[in-house]
Amino acid sequence: METRIREFRARKKMTQAELAGLVGVRRETIVFLEKGKYNPSLKLAHDVAVALDSSIDDLFIFRD
Amino acid sequence: MGDNTIQRNRLMYLTAAFGIAAVIIGLIVIYFSTGGISASAAIWGFIIILLLLALTAVKTGRKKEYYYAGTIIGALMVVAGLVLSTLTYIGGTEGAGSGMITGGIILLLICLLSLRRSPERDIRDERSLKIGTWAIAYSWYLTFFTVIVMFWLSYLNIVAIDVYVAMGVLVMLMPLSAVAFQWYFSGRGDVY
Numbered sequence A: 001m002e003t004r005i006r007e008f009r010a011r012k013k014m015t016q017a018e019l020a021g022l023v024g025v026r027r028e029t030i031v032f033l034e035k036g037k038y039n040p041s042l043k044l045a046h047d048v049a050v051a052l053d054s055s056i057d058d059l060f061i062f063r064d
Numbered sequence B: 001m002g003d004n005t006i007q008r009n010r011l012m013y014l015t016a017a018f019g020i021a022a023v024i025i026g027l028i029v030i031y032f033s034t035g036g037i038s039a040s041a042a043i044w045g046f047i048i049i050l051l052l053l054a055l056t057a058v059k060t061g062r063k064k065e066y067y068y069a070g071t072i073i074g075a076l077m078v079v080a081g082l083v084l085s086t087l088t089y090i091g092g093t094e095g096a097g098s099g100m101i102t103g104g105i106i107l108l109l110i111c112l113l114s115l116r117r118s119p120e121r122d123i124r125d126e127r128s129l130k131i132g133t134w135a136i137a138y139s140w141y142l143t144f145f146t147v148i149v150m151f152w153l154s155y156l157n158i159v160a161i162d163v164y165v166a167m168g169v170l171v172m173l174m175p176l177s178a179v180a181f182q183w184y185f186s187g188r189g190d191v192y
Helices: A005-011 A016-023 A027-035 A042-051 B003-034 B039-061 B064-086 B096-116 B126-155 B163-188
Strands: none
Touching: A005 A016, A005 A027, A016 A027, A016 A042, A027 B126, B003 B039, B039 B064, B039 B096, B064 B096, B126 B163
């Protein structure tokens, strides 16, 4: 899984800590999300998408 | 204070209450079955109750002042344990001194480590809960496997394992392996 969270976060000039605070998780969770090393729940994925004014499809890319 | 924190605190209070009740019931049973309570049993009971109260206050309060107070109490327990260990003329307190020292060190470690950690570590998000749950599960399986190995080693007379060694191994293995698995999965990012 790849994510575009870092790209969308940079557009909004948001730090990882700020995004973590907005969605109610630890900063390290955002770190691993951006690296594509953590599979979030649907709720967290939705919360991150809302926080970044984006959609889950735009943020998370699954390659078979 | 979030719902998770309130729930966690309630669980801590409940655990402490059950622990203290178990100690008191144990002391009552000892009193009625042996006609008295030895100094050692009384001191052990005091150590366990003090530890439970201190750890509950520290873990639910989560304020720096509580951690400092816990550090001081832990240090005092270590000193008291050292003094008790050297006062051999107080009969019936054998082992209680080392118990006091162990309890004091546990409290010291928990409070000092808590003082060092960042506030973010207090946030329980879905990832930390998932990793914690799986780490405990892996720790259980490892401990179970170890019990099986120790049983066969002892049954086949390959290694003579007495009950105290076996209990000591299990008491140390389960929490240490849970922490180790938690550290490992945290570093990887997820459980997979």
